[in-house]
Amino acid sequence: MLEVSGLDVLLGDYQALWGARLAVERGEMVALLGPNGSGKSTLMNSVSGLLRPRAGAITFEGEPIAGLPAHRIVGRGIAHVLERRRLFPYLSVRQNVWLGGYHAAARGAREAEYQRVAELFPIVAARAGQPAHTLSGGEQQMVAIARGLMARPRLLMIDEPFLGLAPQVVAHLTEAIRRINRDGVTLLFIEQNVELALSIAARGYVLESGRTVVDGRSAELLRSPEVRRIFLGG
Amino acid sequence: MKRAALVVLLLAALAFPAVFTLPFPRHVMIMIFLYGSLAVAWNILAGYCGQISLGHAVFFGIGAYTSTLLVARAGVSPWLGMLAGAVLAVIVSQAVGFPVFRLRGHYFAIATIAVGEIVQTLFINWDWAGGARGVFVPIRRPDSFVNFQFNESKAVYYYIALGLLLLGLAVTRRLEGSRPGYYFRAIREDQEAAASLGVHVAREKLRAMALSAALTALGGTFYAQYLLFIDPEAVFPLSLSILICLVSVLGGVGTLWGPVVGAAVLVPLSEYTRVWLGGTGKALDLVIYGALIVLVAVAQPSGLVGLARRLGRRSPPGQ
Numbered sequence: 001m002l003e004v005s006g007l008d009v010l011l012g013d014y015q016a017l018w019g020a021r022l023a024v025e026r027g028e029m030v031a032l033l034g035p036n037g038s039g040k041s042t043l044m045n046s047v048s049g050l051l052r053p054r055a056g057a058i059t060f061e062g063e064p065i066a067g068l069p070a071h072r073i074v075g076r077g078i079a080h081v082l083e084r085r086r087l088f089p090y091l092s093v094r095q096n097v098w099l100g101g102y103h104a105a106a107r108g109a110r111e112a113e114y115q116r117v118a119e120l121f122p123i124v125a126a127r128a129g130q131p132a133h134t135l136s137g138g139e140q141q142m143v144a145i146a147r148g149l150m151a152r153p154r155l156l157m158i159d160e161p162f163l164g165l166a167p168q169v170v171a172h173l174t175e176a177i178r179r180i181n182r183d184g185v186t187l188l189f190i191e192q193n194v195e196l197a198l199s200i201a202a203r204g205y206v207l208e209s210g211r212t213v214v215d216g217r218s219a220e221l222l223r224s225p226e227v228r229r230i231f232l233g234g
Numbered sequence: 235m236k237r238a239a240l241v242v243l244l245l246a247a248l249a250f251p252a253v254f255t256l257p258f259p260r261h262v263m264i265m266i267f268l269y270g271s272l273a274v275a276w277n278i279l280a281g282y283c284g285q286i287s288l289g290h291a292v293f294f295g296i297g298a299y300t301s302t303l304l305v306a307r308a309g310v311s312p313w314l315g316m317l318a319g320a321v322l323a324v325i326v327s328q329a330v331g332f333p334v335f336r337l338r339g340h341y342f343a344i345a346t347i348a349v350g351e352i353v354q355t356l357f358i359n360w361d362w363a364g365g366a367r368g369v370f371v372p373i374r375r376p377d378s379f380v381n382f383q384f385n386e387s388k389a390v391y392y393y394i395a396l397g398l399l400l401l402g403l404a405v406t407r408r409l410e411g412s413r414p415g416y417y418f419r420a421i422r423e424d425q426e427a428a429a430s431l432g433v434h435v436a437r438e439k440l441r442a443m444a445l446s447a448a449l450t451a452l453g454g455t456f457y458a459q460y461l462l463f464i465d466p467e468a469v470f471p472l473s474l475s476i477l478i479c480l481v482s483v484l485g486g487v488g489t490l491w492g493p494v495v496g497a498a499v500l501v502p503l504s505e506y507t508r509v510w511l512g513g514t515g516k517a518l519d520l521v522i523y524g525a526l527i528v529l530v531a532v533a534q535p536s537g538l539v540g541l542a543r544r545l546g547r548r549s550p551p552g553q
Contacts (some may be wrong), residue, residue, distance in 0.1 A: 069434075074430075081430075088428075091420070
């Protein structure tokens with residue numbers, strides 16, 4: 001469904017990705033792992049069109065999408081929930097979620113889609129009129145994912161969904177993400193906690209210094225000495 | 235309750251010229267409406283879409299110059315000139331916006347100052363357009379609506395200015411509940427997040443700029459027809475761009491009524507200090523502006539409208 005190969009991306013003069021690769025099949029749940037600064041977010045931002053790669057290919061459902069502007073990529077069926085949620089702080093929860101259904105393909109079905117995400121995340125309905133910045137971190141993350149779902153994506157990418165959340169909230173969020181995946185949305189997410197990520201995802205990719213160094217099924221990765229070296233040193 | 239208050243306010247505005255027949259109070263009201271409508275127009279781009287422009291005098295001047303040159307050189311009715319000015323302002327806004335919107339925040343504001351200075355310099359050196367000496371609108375008698383000149387009474391100017399302000403408010407009001415209005419606010423709050431949701435950021439900014447420029451240009455034509463003389467110093471100065479911004483900031487940026495409230499406070503302040511103090515009090519109004527802006531920034535960044543809301547919330551329910 002999504003294929004990334006040979007991706008080089010520069011952030012100013014600094015090259016953040018060196019021939020990174022990644023592939024996600026339809027219906028899968030895939031984790032993108034790696035230490036700080038390894039290029040996970042850069043890779044995701046390149047897929048969603050927020051960054052333009054210097055070289056390499058990105059194809060989605062067989063069509064090349066590298067270098068397309070972000071608003072065109074959303075229209076192709078990819079939604080991206082940014083790191084640190086990035087809600088519009090002084091707009092209400094409802095307005096935030098509503099804004100996710102911008103694209104022509106999603107616009108007509110917004111009311112129905114809103115009902116659906118509000119059912120998935122009851123917090124959306126419960127806090128509909130409240131300014132987004134008054135929510136707790138976990139609630140904000142749910143609103144951010146709800147906002148992403150409003151675009152009716154076939155591929156949902158979430159950058160660090162569990163960042164800074166309490167264990168109980170993580171469990172709750174995990175359940176919601178699994179359900180989204182079961183409902184037919186392919187999922188790619190970034191996570192620093194390897195065990196947590198691989199307990200949720202079926203497969204994982206590990207980035208190190210801008211290169212894809214290991215990939216495989218979750219169980220294999222958990223046993224891999226290479227993964228151990230990257231995350232624990234030694 | 236709120237609706238009733240608005241109706242009363244509107245009726246009072248309509249009846250004002252019948253009660254106050256002297257030119258000066260009418261002039262003050264006309265200036266409130268004019269600056270109010272300019273600030274309302276600015277607020278669409280800066281308040282709702284978050285792009286702080288300090289070059290809006292460009293669009294004001296284009297409105298003033300287009301209609302004035304058309305009537306002075308070709309005898310075209312200023313009403314048509316007003317439309318032409320708005321169209322031209324939209325075209326210029328897109329040509330300017332396309333490169334300048336690549337900059338963000340302070341850098342965008344600085345670039346708009348530069349654009350304003352460039353345009354003013356161009357007009358000072360453009361002889362056909364009157365150069366630094368400016369252009370007179372040819373006096374036509376008797377008063378007629380077609381000529382957009384009313385030398386016998388300010389009442390007609392009063393109603394035209396009121397109309398401009400109401401137009402700006404109606405556009406803003408519609409925007410608040412509409413799709414583009416939400417996109418503008420999304421861009422203001424977090425441009426990347428808006429882009430990640432599929433908002434075409436560049437296009438929406440240009441849209442906000444076009445709307446804002448067109449409304450500002452209408453005010454420019456009105457100003458030219460009201461004073462019947464324009465020169466680059468009067469319609470293109472940086473101080474005008476800043477004043478438009480100050481009016482909005484004082485009243486409340488990003489709110490429907492903020493710009494109007496700001497104009498209703500600042501304009502009389504400037505007009506009356508000028509009258510009371512004459513030449514000796516030169517620029518005292520600006521000193522007071524400065525103090526007010528500092529006060530607003532420190533105590534209530536959301537302006538007088540924000541202050542009123544806060545006080546309103548404190549009062550017990552039912553009142």
